[in-house]
Amino acid sequence: MIAVRSAPVQLIARLRAGNERVFYGVAGFVGLIVFWEVAANTGIFRKSLVSAPSSVWKAALTDFGNGSIWPHIAASTGEFAVGFLVSLAIGIPLGLAIGWFRRVDYFFNGLLAGFNATPNVALIPLIILMAGIGFESKVIVVFLSAFFAVVVTTFTGVQSIARRHLEITRSFGGSRWLAFRTVALPSTIPYILSGIRIGAGRALVGVVSAEFISANQGLGFYIGFFGVFLDTARVMLGIVLFGIFGVVLGELIRVVEHRYDVWRPELHR
Amino acid sequence: MRTEHLALSARGVKMQYRDRGTGNVLLAIDNIDLDVPDGAFVSLLGPSGCGKSTFLKIVNGLLPATAGEIKLHRVAKGREDAMVFQDAALFPWYSVLDNVAYGLVCAGVPRGEARKRAAPFIDLVGLKGFDEKYPYQLSGGMQQRANLARALAVDSAILLMDEPFAALDAQTREVMQAELLRIWNAAKKTVLFVTHQIDEAVYLSDRVVVMAARPGRVIADIQIDLRRPRDLSVKRTPEFAVYEEQIWRLIAGQYGKTPQPDAAS
Amino acid sequence: MTETAAFRVIHARVRKRRNPVSRWYRRNERAVLSAAGIVSFVAAWQIGADAGLIDKFFFSSPTDILAAGVAEVQKPRFWEDVKISAIELGLGTLIALVTSVPIGIAIGWYRRVSLTFDPWLNFFNALPRVALIPLVVLWAGLGVEMKTIIVFFGGFFSIVLPTVEGVRTVDRQFLDVARSFRAPQRLIFTSLVIPGTLPFIVSGLRLAVGRVLAGVIIAEFYAQTSGLGVMIARSASTLQPDRMLFGVLIFTILGIGLTEGIGIAERYFQRWRPSIDLEEAA
Numbered sequence A: 001m002i003a004v005r006s007a008p009v010q011l012i013a014r015l016r017a018g019n020e021r022v023f024y025g026v027a028g029f030v031g032l033i034v035f036w037e038v039a040a041n042t043g044i045f046r047k048s049l050v051s052a053p054s055s056v057w058k059a060a061l062t063d064f065g066n067g068s069i070w071p072h073i074a075a076s077t078g079e080f081a082v083g084f085l086v087s088l089a090i091g092i093p094l095g096l097a098i099g100w101f102r103r104v105d106y107f108f109n110g111l112l113a114g115f116n117a118t119p120n121v122a123l124i125p126l127i128i129l130m131a132g133i134g135f136e137s138k139v140i141v142v143f144l145s146a147f148f149a150v151v152v153t154t155f156t157g158v159q160s161i162a163r164r165h166l167e168i169t170r171s172f173g174g175s176r177w178l179a180f181r182t183v184a185l186p187s188t189i190p191y192i193l194s195g196i197r198i199g200a201g202r203a204l205v206g207v208v209s210a211e212f213i214s215a216n217q218g219l220g221f222y223i224g225f226f227g228v229f230l231d232t233a234r235v236m237l238g239i240v241l242f243g244i245f246g247v248v249l250g251e252l253i254r255v256v257e258h259r260y261d262v263w264r265p266e267l268h269r
Numbered sequence B: 001m002r003t004e005h006l007a008l009s010a011r012g013v014k015m016q017y018r019d020r021g022t023g024n025v026l027l028a029i030d031n032i033d034l035d036v037p038d039g040a041f042v043s044l045l046g047p048s049g050c051g052k053s054t055f056l057k058i059v060n061g062l063l064p065a066t067a068g069e070i071k072l073h074r075v076a077k078g079r080e081d082a083m084v085f086q087d088a089a090l091f092p093w094y095s096v097l098d099n100v101a102y103g104l105v106c107a108g109v110p111r112g113e114a115r116k117r118a119a120p121f122i123d124l125v126g127l128k129g130f131d132e133k134y135p136y137q138l139s140g141g142m143q144q145r146a147n148l149a150r151a152l153a154v155d156s157a158i159l160l161m162d163e164p165f166a167a168l169d170a171q172t173r174e175v176m177q178a179e180l181l182r183i184w185n186a187a188k189k190t191v192l193f194v195t196h197q198i199d200e201a202v203y204l205s206d207r208v209v210v211m212a213a214r215p216g217r218v219i220a221d222i223q224i225d226l227r228r229p230r231d232l233s234v235k236r237t238p239e240f241a242v243y244e245e246q247i248w249r250l251i252a253g254q255y256g257k258t259p260q261p262d263a264a265s
Numbered sequence C: 001m002t003e004t005a006a007f008r009v010i011h012a013r014v015r016k017r018r019n020p021v022s023r024w025y026r027r028n029e030r031a032v033l034s035a036a037g038i039v040s041f042v043a044a045w046q047i048g049a050d051a052g053l054i055d056k057f058f059f060s061s062p063t064d065i066l067a068a069g070v071a072e073v074q075k076p077r078f079w080e081d082v083k084i085s086a087i088e089l090g091l092g093t094l095i096a097l098v099t100s101v102p103i104g105i106a107i108g109w110y111r112r113v114s115l116t117f118d119p120w121l122n123f124f125n126a127l128p129r130v131a132l133i134p135l136v137v138l139w140a141g142l143g144v145e146m147k148t149i150i151v152f153f154g155g156f157f158s159i160v161l162p163t164v165e166g167v168r169t170v171d172r173q174f175l176d177v178a179r180s181f182r183a184p185q186r187l188i189f190t191s192l193v194i195p196g197t198l199p200f201i202v203s204g205l206r207l208a209v210g211r212v213l214a215g216v217i218i219a220e221f222y223a224q225t226s227g228l229g230v231m232i233a234r235s236a237s238t239l240q241p242d243r244m245l246f247g248v249l250i251f252t253i254l255g256i257g258l259t260e261g262i263g264i265a266e267r268y269f270q271r272w273r274p275s276i277d278l279e280e281a282a
Helices: A007-018 A020-041 A053-065 A070-100 A102-117 A120-131 A135-159 A163-171 A176-213 A219-228 A232-259 B052-060 B096-106 B111-124 B140-153 B170-187 B198-204 B232-236 B238-252 C020-027 C029-051 C062-072 C076-109 C111-126 C129-140 C144-168 C172-180 C185-223 C228-237 C241-269
Strands: B006-018 B025-037 B041-045 B067-073 B081-084 B158-162 B190-195 B207-212 B217-223 C007-011
Touching: A020 A053, A020 C111, A053 A232, A070 A102, A070 A135, A070 A176, A070 A219, A102 A135, A102 C029, A102 C185, A102 C241, A120 A135, A120 A176, A120 C185, A120 C228, A120 C241, A135 A176, A163 A176, A176 A219, A176 A232, A176 B096, A176 C111, A176 C129, A219 A232, A219 C129, A232 C111, A232 C129, B006 B052, B006 B190, B025 B052, B025 B190, B025 B217, B041 B052, B041 B198, B052 B067, B052 B081, B052 B158, B052 B190, B081 B140, B096 B111, B096 B140, B111 B140, B111 B170, B140 B158, B140 B170, B170 B198, B170 B232, B190 B198, B198 B232, B198 B238, B207 B238, B217 B238, B232 B238, C020 C029, C029 C062, C062 C241, C076 C111, C076 C144, C076 C185, C076 C228, C111 C144, C129 C144, C129 C185, C144 C185, C172 C185, C185 C228, C185 C241, C228 C241
Parallel strands: B041 B190, B041 B207, B081 B158, B158 B190
Antiparallel strands: B006 B025, B006 B067, B067 C007, B207 B217
16 A cells, blocks of 8 residues: 655645745744744734734735835835945945955944944934934934945955965966956855845845934835834835845845855865 | 986075964074976875975975075066965866966966867866866866876976875876876976875876974985886886885985985086 | 077066065955945045035034033933843844744754744844834833844844754764764764854854844834934934934944954854865975
């Protein structure tokens, strides 16, 4: 008698074998949603405090349906994009210079440690005072949030270059500039991509925090506004949207990052 | 293949450095004299710490000597010496062809021309067809072939090899030794080869310069009079074993100082 | 032997005699230059402010900030604020530490559990706590408890994630050695997992420093009752940038101090790691 496993069991087994990480991650996600819904409806958690997936979904349908949420998403996305790209444009070259030139590293060392230790949030009121509650102030906050992560990961990458690789250029008589172009830059790219990923995360936190504190549109404002009105469903919706955005962006960058993993210097010591 | 010309002539080379951990000044190399004629294959053989790799790096310019001088036979164009490293020697972001061309690029040759000049060396080392592959697609032995091709492509007078086969398994290593002799015959280079394996040194070289450690110094310079061309079977002949035994005793310190061979100058 | 070919000569490097000043400089270059960096920054700021290039209205100037600081520390209100913030910070961080390490190790030890919780941990770690504040306020009001919870969240997730990763990446070889000697689970734990995870925990601590400090500030901004964060916000809204930046400076110094402290603790716990300071030998 041959035992035949039923179709659903087989499907699950194959999914699980395919990619354990995704499987358990999704399982965990689904599990939590189910738990949340049940707990909210049966009174384990007070609905007024945590809402429930069903209510969040309803709020989503409403706000996406009548388009009221789009201006907020657009505002946050715009502030994020501009601030983040500027932080990359300045942060990556600075990180490369700090990593490559020992004296530049030493000079900025203290300053970077100091700025890194300053909680950005503390500066937000000042920035808003300077630049108003609109677009510009958020861009500045996003820039500051992402900048240091980008600079630090970039120069760490340069400093992690396999010495052997630099030796090779020197051995064959190549100039420092050639070594920078042909060894340092390719070696550092995986780290720069890491920095982009981490910086993007910080930038997202920055934009939402700044909007929360003072703004008239954006996801952060959305969350704060509905928080005041005790509309927990919409607060949760804002959080969920933020989470989705963060995860999607993070995963996209990770995909690109993985393609360059082979270039990582620590694999080649 | 011997000429009266010397590819390399070293006198009184000394190298000391400060151990950052203990602060002591240590003598890595103490007074080395060495002559390598054009076209010869000379091995530097010794235990860890005897300074053989350090000496090679001084010739290559990666480390500075504290005393003494080294003369390298100047070639018309490009570098006099090219190094074949032991490990992590290919750039993962370059194809095999770009890696092999890298030595030329460093010497100032434009990329396109460097690639053209490098291409035949890929065939020479037995990697025909692998031009556009990437290092991660190559086995250890193949990567070392590419490493060798890069050094050959520079067309230097002398080839410096720093334990190039140390990271390979025993079988691949033997194959590579035979291959190296084949390539050496075809390319007609002078080779200064560093190793700690006695059979490797005896098999490959015209001369084995035996070194001791602490401080690093030459304790013997042994002429290997085995007929060329040599294939791997020569390793099992009695003459080979005699040389091996002789060198092993030197290194193990069984016999005291051996009578000094004629200085090659 | 006549030579018609020319030779390139490699000479030994002559050690130049250096005067004691340049030798001292070489040994302390890092400290000197980094101090120079900070000094240049402060000087440029002061000069710019005095010359009118930098708007004192928003940025103040180093001397003004110092003066405001001196005035501030003489007010009793200031010290009350410090006390409140310190409580929030200390309590929140302590609870975070005490809970995150065991939980992190527990999650990391069981592969399936860690895979399941990974996305959630990452999600909460990346979430700006401002988003959670309205909810926490609903749960716990506007007092010290709410702020402590916010601080706790920052610390907890910063430490849990690296801890989980640390437990999961204990070197396979060590585990094999332990198992081949039939080491009991508990011994594997104390002798392998915990020492191996320590560096990860430490990196989590470093992240946590920034997070908990930011947590105090964000929470106080919202609650508007008392604490250093409130002092900062009020100074900003009453157009006293010198006072405000003094408050920020306190957090900066605290941040640097905590980070240095972690560095010292790290060096103490990692004495067994070999230092890679030797020059190359033959």
